[in-house]
Amino acid sequence: MTDSIFAYAGQILRVDLSSGKTWTEPFEAEDRRKWIGGTGLGAKILWKEVPPEAGWDHPENRLVMATGPLAGLPVWGTGGLTVVTRGALTNGATNTQANGFFGANLKCCGFDAIVIQGQSPEWVYLHVHSDGVELRDASSLLGKDTWQTQQALEEVTALNGHNLSVYSIGPAGENLVRFAAIQGDYGHVASKNGCGAVMGKKKLKAVAIERGKKGIAAAHPRALYAAADEIAHNLKTDASTRGLYLFGTLGGVRNLYGMGALPIRNYTTNVWPEDVDTKKWEGKNLREGFDHRGHQCSACGMHHCHMLVIGSGRHKGEVVDEPEYEGWSGAGWAIGATEPSEVAWLNDRLDRACVDVNEFGWLCGWVMECQQKGYLSDKDLGFRLEWGDVEGANRLLQMIYRREGLGDLLAEGVKRAAEKLGGEAADCAIYTEIGNTPRGHDHRSRWEEMLDTCTGSGGTLDTAPPVQPTEFGLPARIEPQDPEAVPKQVGVLRGRRTFEDSLGACAFTTRVSMHVLCRSVEAATGWDFRMEEAIRNGRRTAALLRAFNLRCGIGPELEKPSKRYCSTPVNGPVAGVSISDHWEKMLDIWYETVGYDRKTGRPTPETLRSLELEEVIESLWGAEVKT
Amino acid sequence: MKVLKIIPDRCTGCMRCDLACSYEQTGTFQPSKSVIRISSFEGHTSYAPYTCLQCDEAWCLTACPVEAIGISPVGAKVVADDICVGCKLCTIACPYGTMFYDIDTHKAVKCDLCGGKPACVEVCPTEAIVYEDAEQADWVGPFAAERTKAPAGPLAGVS
Numbered sequence: 179m180t181d182s183i184f185a186y187a188g189q190i191l192r193v194d195l196s197s198g199k200t201w202t203e204p205f206e207a208e209d210r211r212k213w214i215g216g217t218g219l220g221a222k223i224l225w226k227e228v229p230p231e232a233g234w235d236h237p238e239n240r241l242v243m244a245t246g247p248l249a250g251l252p253v254w255g256t257g258g259l260t261v262v263t264r265g266a267l268t269n270g271a272t273n274t275q276a277n278g279f280f281g282a283n284l285k286c287c288g289f290d291a292i293v294i295q296g297q298s299p300e301w302v303y304l305h306v307h308s309d310g311v312e313l314r315d316a317s318s319l320l321g322k323d324t325w326q327t328q329q330a331l332e333e334v335t336a337l338n339g340h341n342l343s344v345y346s347i348g349p350a351g352e353n354l355v356r357f358a359a360i361q362g363d364y365g366h367v368a369s370k371n372g373c374g375a376v377m378g379k380k381k382l383k384a385v386a387i388e389r390g391k392k393g394i395a396a397a398h399p400r401a402l403y404a405a406a407d408e409i410a411h412n413l414k415t416d417a418s419t420r421g422l423y424l425f426g427t428l429g430g431v432r433n434l435y436g437m438g439a440l441p442i443r444n445y446t447t448n449v450w451p452e453d454v455d456t457k458k459w460e461g462k463n464l465r466e467g468f469d470h471r472g473h474q475c476s477a478c479g480m481h482h483c484h485m486l487v488i489g490s491g492r493h494k495g496e497v498v499d500e501p502e503y504e505g506w507s508g509a510g511w512a513i514g515a516t517e518p519s520e521v522a523w524l525n526d527r528l529d530r531a532c533v534d535v536n537e538f539g540w541l542c543g544w545v546m547e548c549q550q551k552g553y554l555s556d557k558d559l560g561f562r563l564e565w566g567d568v569e570g571a572n573r574l575l576q577m578i579y580r581r582e583g584l585g586d587l588l589a590e591g592v593k594r595a596a597e598k599l600g601g602e603a604a605d606c607a608i609y610t611e612i613g614n615t616p617r618g619h620d621h622r623s624r625w626e627e628m629l630d631t632c633t634g635s636g637g638t639l640d641t642a643p644p645v646q647p648t649e650f651g652l653p654a655r656i657e658p659q660d661p662e663a664v665p666k667q668v669g670v671l672r673g674r675r676t677f678e679d680s681l682g683a684c685a686f687t688t689r690v691s692m693h694v695l696c697r698s699v700e701a702a703t704g705w706d707f708r709m710e711e712a713i714r715n716g717r718r719t720a721a722l723l724r725a726f727n728l729r730c731g732i733g734p735e736l737e738k739p740s741k742r743y744c745s746t747p748v749n750g751p752v753a754g755v756s757i758s759d760h761w762e763k764m765l766d767i768w769y770e771t772v773g774y775d776r777k778t779g780r781p782t783p784e785t786l787r788s789l790e791l792e793e794v795i796e797s798l799w800g801a802e803v804k805t
Numbered sequence: 806m807k808v809l810k811i812i813p814d815r816c817t818g819c820m821r822c823d824l825a826c827s828y829e830q831t832g833t834f835q836p837s838k839s840v841i842r843i844s845s846f847e848g849h850t851s852y853a854p855y856t857c858l859q860c861d862e863a864w865c866l867t868a869c870p871v872e873a874i875g876i877s878p879v880g881a882k883v884v885a886d887d888i889c890v891g892c893k894l895c896t897i898a899c900p901y902g903t904m905f906y907d908i909d910t911h912k913a914v915k916c917d918l919c920g921g922k923p924a925c926v927e928v929c930p931t932e933a934i935v936y937e938d939a940e941q942a943d944w945v946g947p948f949a950a951e952r953t954k955a956p957a958g959p960l961a962g963v964s
Contacts, residue, residue, distance in 0.1 A: 252828075279820075286837070338844075339844060339845030339849070340818060389836055389837070392837075393831055393834060393835030393838070394834045395833045396833075399832070410930070471851055473817060474818060474819040477819055478819050478821075479819065479821070479930025479931065485848075497850055
């Protein structure tokens, strides 16, 4: 490590799987400041190195596994992995995160990111340590799920605990399921846009990173500890984050149900069945319903990630990762499953197979509804799949990751499967026209997330729920179905999440004041770094990802929800309230707020110039506009 | 006197203690230089930090052929770098595996209680490591007592 580099390792590891060559290149000071790391660095590499003709399954596609300046430092939740690639669902940009210890271990090995290109002729895994990098034969790992893969590599290396961080694909990734994810460190999933299929196409089974021997210097370590303590204090005491601090995302089930945003049975109802013991679904009870134990990410003090032991039923005694809210909804409510121990077990199956729990939930719920309504016969599927049938859902999962029978079509994701089946069946499917699906919410009562999901450039939402919006001059709270305030809020907040995703930090521990967050970056890097620069940085990356998608042919004509996704709820808190009538107007306001051209979807030349993206102007608008 | 107590049941494996410890040792965040380590057990479902508990017997001190290990004012056994010759006898003598050898400096290295304000205690978010008064220095805690009183598995019933 060079003495003058603070917070970074200063090197990027490059891997060409076609030739088996590995090399390093510097992460230059200018790029560090302009792109920060994580999503920013990944966006820069995608734009520069992946031409439009190189689709998600092309050897020239890049799989960027990046971390950021806060990773490996004592700020809570900074084990961060950001995956940026051209993804299999949208065939456009992907920006997806997992935590655990990836970033902390990688930086101690001397790298800020791994950039993988090419396609290996045989299955391999990448082994990274302080003294070198090796591509090793992965044939003995094939067919293993993600947990088994990590266990096998722990045995091979004789390293356990956090001394070895393993991010791998399971059978779904090997068989190119379009919503395959990358899972690591027992329960942390970079789930969006089929990044696991990209890894599978490259025949890369896993990336194993030893807890390296190198050090990471902070410019002002005492100030960094002070900022970390302030972040921790805010997370513990702020009313908006205290629930997260105590129980992670478990409180989401009850809270979102209350606002009509818990997706139940593929958006067919917003009222839970009478026979459900709703007490069990309170955050505290969900956790205490299991023998549980903390399983935190690097340097994190949140009572968030846990390991559970299934206490009853067919899978009694099995150890699983505590589902996130998204797991309780995707492997639970979206498919009508309401027994927590069964949902926790199915969620674990999905993690191990490495599929996105949300996409699976929409897919499985859709199949269940299609069977109930007679659009899909028992013969079509090969068996009967009723609402809430968790064992049946697991059977469906196996068909998908083996691409057996109807599973072969379902492995293409909700949109492609729905379009293939067509007719009334297609009308029941939840997806965006870009090809992704929402996270595990009923967005018909959260209009900001539906707008964000449809206009997002990374295979999921770009902006995410508001954090301290008053810092941006916005009201503290708006009506979730206000057609004017919603797009304004989503537009003004654009860039904040993208900046956070560039830090190597968890999106739950960055839910604090931007000023405090920037102080931690300042103490780590030694930069004079303020909120204005952070937001400009995030907006720059967001604009570049959009430019990349436009270059790939993904334009504003695809920015809309499917028929079911934007349907009108029939019951619950927002019964009869429809977003459809307001959609175009909401887009008008959003486009104007973010400074993008409504017709073409392009960031305007003025916007690009203000974000120091002059090189993108010519590509998007032609040479004459540049001057 | 004050001693370091480790309560493994509270540990979530976040490794914040070894980051802080390495910062005290090196001025950078370099876990490989930490003298507190964390073991994981039972498929990542439990963790246990371990470091020198400053035991009364202090076999490291007894074994050192050059008398490089002494006792600090806060009761920590400490290595005098200028005397240590890097023979590693202390690492063999320590029954707890908490005496380490630094391959860069060629010296023995161990917990010195940060001079009476242990950094691991300061940063642990779950109070799995505490620094408090105890009647005897080699506190092993109810955890160890529980593990030794009733052997399970093949050793069940063997005393």
